[in-house]
Amino acid sequence: MAKQVGNEYYESYPNEEGHFGPYGGRFVGETLMEAIYALETAYNRYKNDADFQAEMDKDLADFVGRPSPLYLAENWTQKMGGAQIYLKREDLNHTGAHKVNNTIGQALLAKRMGKTRIIAETGAGQHGVATATVAARLGMECVVYMGAADVKRQAQNVYRMKLLGAEVIPVESGSRTLKDALNEALRDWVTNVDDTFYIIGTVAGPHPYPAMVRDFQTIIGREARSQILQATGKLPDALVACIGGGSNAIGLFHPFIADESVDMYGVEGAGHGIETGQHSAPLCAGAPGVLHGNRTYLMQDENGQIIETHSISAGLDYPGVGPEHAWLKDIGRAKYVAVTDDEALQAFHDLTRMEGIIPALESSHALAYASKLAPTMSSDQILLVNLSGRGDKDMHTVAALAGLNFEE
Amino acid sequence: MSRISQCFENLKADGQTALIPYVTAGDPEPWVTVPVMHALVEAGADILELGIPFSDPMSDGPVIQKACERALKYEVSLIHVFDMVKKFREKDTDTPVVLMGYANPIEAMGYKMFAQLAQQAGVDGVLTVDLPPEESDEFLSLMDEHGIDTIFLVAPTTSKERMAKIAQYAKGFIYYISIKGVTGSAALDVSSVEAKLADLRSCTDLPVGVGFGIRDGQSAAAVANVADAVVVGSTLVRCIEEHADRPEELPAAVAGLLAEMRHAINARDMAK
Numbered sequence: 001m002a003k004q005v006g007n008e009y010y011e012s013y014p015n016e017e018g019h020f021g022p023y024g025g026r027f028v029g030e031t032l033m034e035a036i037y038a039l040e041t042a043y044n045r046y047k048n049d050a051d052f053q054a055e056m057d058k059d060l061a062d063f064v065g066r067p068s069p070l071y072l073a074e075n076w077t078q079k080m081g082g083a084q085i086y087l088k089r090e091d092l093n094h095t096g097a098h099k100v101n102n103t104i105g106q107a108l109l110a111k112r113m114g115k116t117r118i119i120a121e122t123g124a125g126q127h128g129v130a131t132a133t134v135a136a137r138l139g140m141e142c143v144v145y146m147g148a149a150d151v152k153r154q155a156q157n158v159y160r161m162k163l164l165g166a167e168v169i170p171v172e173s174g175s176r177t178l179k180d181a182l183n184e185a186l187r188d189w190v191t192n193v194d195d196t197f198y199i200i201g202t203v204a205g206p207h208p209y210p211a212m213v214r215d216f217q218t219i220i221g222r223e224a225r226s227q228i229l230q231a232t233g234k235l236p237d238a239l240v241a242c243i244g245g246g247s248n249a250i251g252l253f254h255p256f257i258a259d260e261s262v263d264m265y266g267v268e269g270a271g272h273g274i275e276t277g278q279h280s281a282p283l284c285a286g287a288p289g290v291l292h293g294n295r296t297y298l299m300q301d302e303n304g305q306i307i308e309t310h311s312i313s314a315g316l317d318y319p320g321v322g323p324e325h326a327w328l329k330d331i332g333r334a335k336y337v338a339v340t341d342d343e344a345l346q347a348f349h350d351l352t353r354m355e356g357i358i359p360a361l362e363s364s365h366a367l368a369y370a371s372k373l374a375p376t377m378s379s380d381q382i383l384l385v386n387l388s389g390r391g392d393k394d395m396h397t398v399a400a401l402a403g404l405n406f407e408e
Numbered sequence: 409m410s411r412i413s414q415c416f417e418n419l420k421a422d423g424q425t426a427l428i429p430y431v432t433a434g435d436p437e438p439w440v441t442v443p444v445m446h447a448l449v450e451a452g453a454d455i456l457e458l459g460i461p462f463s464d465p466m467s468d469g470p471v472i473q474k475a476c477e478r479a480l481k482y483e484v485s486l487i488h489v490f491d492m493v494k495k496f497r498e499k500d501t502d503t504p505v506v507l508m509g510y511a512n513p514i515e516a517m518g519y520k521m522f523a524q525l526a527q528q529a530g531v532d533g534v535l536t537v538d539l540p541p542e543e544s545d546e547f548l549s550l551m552d553e554h555g556i557d558t559i560f561l562v563a564p565t566t567s568k569e570r571m572a573k574i575a576q577y578a579k580g581f582i583y584y585i586s587i588k589g590v591t592g593s594a595a596l597d598v599s600s601v602e603a604k605l606a607d608l609r610s611c612t613d614l615p616v617g618v619g620f621g622i623r624d625g626q627s628a629a630a631v632a633n634v635a636d637a638v639v640v641g642s643t644l645v646r647c648i649e650e651h652a653d654r655p656e657e658l659p660a661a662v663a664g665l666l667a668e669m670r671h672a673i674n675a676r677d678m679a680k
């Protein structure tokens with residue numbers, strides 16, 4: 001049974017300093033401090049502004065295709081022999097994932113702040129594509145930083161970004177994955193802070209990003225809540241979402257936090273297995289620290305150096321996690337678990353064959369945990385899984401594992 | 409009075425500008441750092457800034473990033489950095505040493521342990537790039553208890569109101585970053601620095617050091633015209649990189665570079 005958290009949660013977190021309990025905050029170099037305050041001021045001004053909201057709602061409906069459906073996966077439910085499994089179909093959004101919910105919001109904010117240049121970091125390339133997409137539409141210059149290792153494994157998305165007119169800069173430092181792309185984007189921002197808006201792709205970074213990105217993503221949970229009530233007349237018994245930085249998960253969880261009957265499971269990447277050390281599961285196996293502007297759980301060694309992560313899925317391959325998840329873990333409101341590469345891959349194939357839906361490898365982690373949870377629940381219970389994105393971008397990775405190579 | 413404040417008092421009495429070199433601890437090999445520190449003092453350094461290696465130095469350009477990577481190959485940790493300072497103090501009890509780095513290695517050790525060990529080792533100041541005044545309450549009081557000056561950055565983007573706030577927290581000196589950008593990225597523009605420093609000085613009586621973009625004697629002397637201290641980092645670290653496979657030559661090489669800046673600054677100080 002999940003711990004009870006009342007409605008006061010919504011007013012309390014984050015507080016004025018951007019803190020979720022001991023987590024979150026504003027841990028950036030002095031050059032960026034005025035910029036994050038300016039962003040906070042602008043965001044606070046527009047988040048309740050009717051024109052801004054109307055423009056965003058229109059874009060989410062006509063450009064993104066919202067609301068995204070809530071789909072009862074009947075075949076999969078039957079196979080699991082337990083809870084009824086509903087999928088929130090973020091994979092059907094324009095550009096193929098939940099990431100666009102956030103880039104629409106931040107880009108409209110950038111425009112109102114008079115910024116002319118947009119930068120972003122990306123792991124799987126989904127956030128990069130979603131950013132390049134909105135930048136193309138608004139006619140803004142766009143630069144996307146991507147770890148060189150990810151450029152290789154997500155080659156299709158790299159090409160999509162280039163078609164959309166973005167410049168993709170491979171980052172060769174460190175582990176050459178998402179965290180290094182974030183470092184490089186922060187370096188760019190420090191250098192070009194006057195005209196540049198940094199669209200962070202997840203609920204990480206300094207305040208106000210974790211709160212702002214969450215607010216843009218809660219459209220997922222708000223829709224899902226009314227959809228499930230309409231379809232079944234009751235709330236779900238459990239929510240399941242994968243956790244990279246945690247934006248799709250918090251987007252689903254947040255509107256349900258005060259619903260005490262709803263359990264929440266965030267699923268991290270266990271990679272080759274938590275015990276091997278080759279994973280990307282800071283909430284399950286990390287310790288609190290400070291990175292990329294906030295205090296949160298991190299994968300680090302005893303000296304506070306950030307250690308390399310591994311996940312089959314580029315979008316989960318990150319050593320940190322949004323500070324609100326750190327807090328939800330500590331207060332016991334959400335549970336955090338991890339599934340391995342192999343388990344995620346199995347779920348990827350199962351959903352594809354049973355439901356005719358090819359999920360992203362990130363989302364496959366949520367599906368894999370759902371397939372463990374569902375059989376432990378009864379058939380009148382409801383399990384709601386966030387299908388955060390589609391698997392088109394992962395064809396290369398999955399084919400390579402099957403011994404195929406498209407380039408030959 | 410702290411060793412840092414004493415140092416600035418003495419220089420002021422002599423009409424001199426402080427010269428503060430930065431090197432990353434353990435770069436390119438741990439054993440070289442202490443000899444390099446002594447060589448820098450001999451070449452005219454007044455205060456030493458020693459970088460704590462970090463895996464993700466977000467505010468640094470490629471030059472210092474690579475320095476961190478070289479040091480981390482030897483797993484240089486805070487404990488090693490303290491050992492280096494302790495060893496340095498065996499022969500030099502006058503020159504202030506400031507540690508510069510990122511919050512996470514200090515968080516991992518714990519603020520209290522950090523403060524105790526830093527004091528025992530003979531550290532005089534600490535500058536934590538990603539720990540702004542907003543997040544520093546606990547850190548500040550512990551550093552204060554252990555007699556360690558907390559040095560803060562002021563940037564070209566910092567407003568005057570914010571300068572005043574930072575000045576309340578700062579001890580020892582204030583470090584003005586001359587350019588918007590990461591370390592080692594561009595050359596500085598002295599006239600824009602001068603305007604900002606006027607604002608800063610109206611908020612504080614602390615000495616002001618200026619860094620980022622100082623590459624040679626000429627730029628060092630230009631900065632000395634407006635600042636109480638000249639901070640040199642990437643230029644020295646680049647020299648260390650060039651000598652990475654001949655570390656035994658390093659103390660002399662960095663000393664040569666620093667001496668050129670010392671001469672240029674002294675010539676300027678004499679002319680004033």
Ligand SMILES: Cc1ncc(COP(=O)(O)O)c(C=O)c1O
Pocket residue numbers: 097098099123124125126127201202203242243244245246247248249314315316360362363388389390
């Ligand atoms: C489809 C999909 N799901 C999930 C994620 C993980 O990000 P987050 O945890 O912020 O939702 C990504 C990131 O690239 C993604 O592309």
